[in-house]
Amino acid sequence: MNGGKQIQVQLNLQDVEEQVLSTDEAQSRLVDLRQTHNINVQLQQAQNLVFFHQHNFQKIQDKYPQLNCVLASDLNTDLKKVSLVDRPPSLNVFEQFVKQNQHLERIELIFHTYYPAYYQLNLTPKVWHRCLKYFLNHKNLTIKNLASVAKYLKLSNLEIKFVLKVFSELNFVKIENGFLIHPEKIPQQQLVDSKTYCQIRDLAAVQTTLIDSHFDEIIKYTNTI
Structure with missing residues (x-):
């Protein structure tokens, strides 16, 4: 032994x-x-x-x-x-x-x-849910309202633009004549179905592994x- x-x-x-x-x-x-x-x-x-x-x-x-x-x-x-x-x-x-x-x-x-700010966009699922709920519960929002919306949701101007871009790609909201329009029925899609979301998620991973480490x-x- x-x-x-x-x-x-x-x-x-x-x-x-x-x-x-x-x-x-x-x-x-x-x-x-x-x-x-x-x-x-x-x-x-x-x-x-x-x-x-x-x-x-x-x-x-x-x-x-x-x-x-x-x-x-x-x-x-x-x-x-x-x-x-x-x-x-x-x-x-x-x-x-x-x-x-x-x-x-x-x-x-x-x-x-x-x-550098693009590599630091890392919103939690809770924030995404809160943003979607807000957009669905508020009609007649315009692009001019985005700064106020960002302040209410406690997001930066870049973060609210990121959220809107992702939601637009997922057809959760549409921009028509400066107004934010959402469909009566929300498509069954995930955040990963958005190209922009995946790109920013990859940048966040780079930030964590190669920059902050x-x-x-x-x-x-x-x-x-």
Whole structure:
């Protein structure tokens, strides 16, 4: 029995050693630059700027034509060191990037965005229910009333526009001649049936996993990819 226990202990220790090696390898590849205060200075110090979004890629390329800018989807395997400038639209996109670029020796994480508020739109089911109930119980609302509606529902102007966009896609409400109209019978649809809702949900997941997290949590996360 002692021999069996000893073998089991050795196996466990080996597993631990493999996990440590994996963590050390990821930590040596990843560099945390998320708290960069002067993004323009940081960009000019980087070697290869990688973008997940076409409009960000074009904006920086036009501003700094001397820098090597490339879309994440077009990354050349000859490159060994890159800086991820903007944020991925979803964790799936980030995971695909990591899987397809195992050759990279250094990945600097900048994750800058000009629109941080969109990544922080994360309304609870209770809020969604309250908003739908309000819209269904109030007729003759106009677009001009949105600021007052947002204040009553304790939402920001961006949040109320987000809610209205999702409800419009789900046919819970329609905008006609500036008025908010709702059908007599509400369609049997879920929030996930809205394209906008799913996009914002993905951004919120990016915010939680890649932005608000500690660096060691990102290392552990990338090790699972």
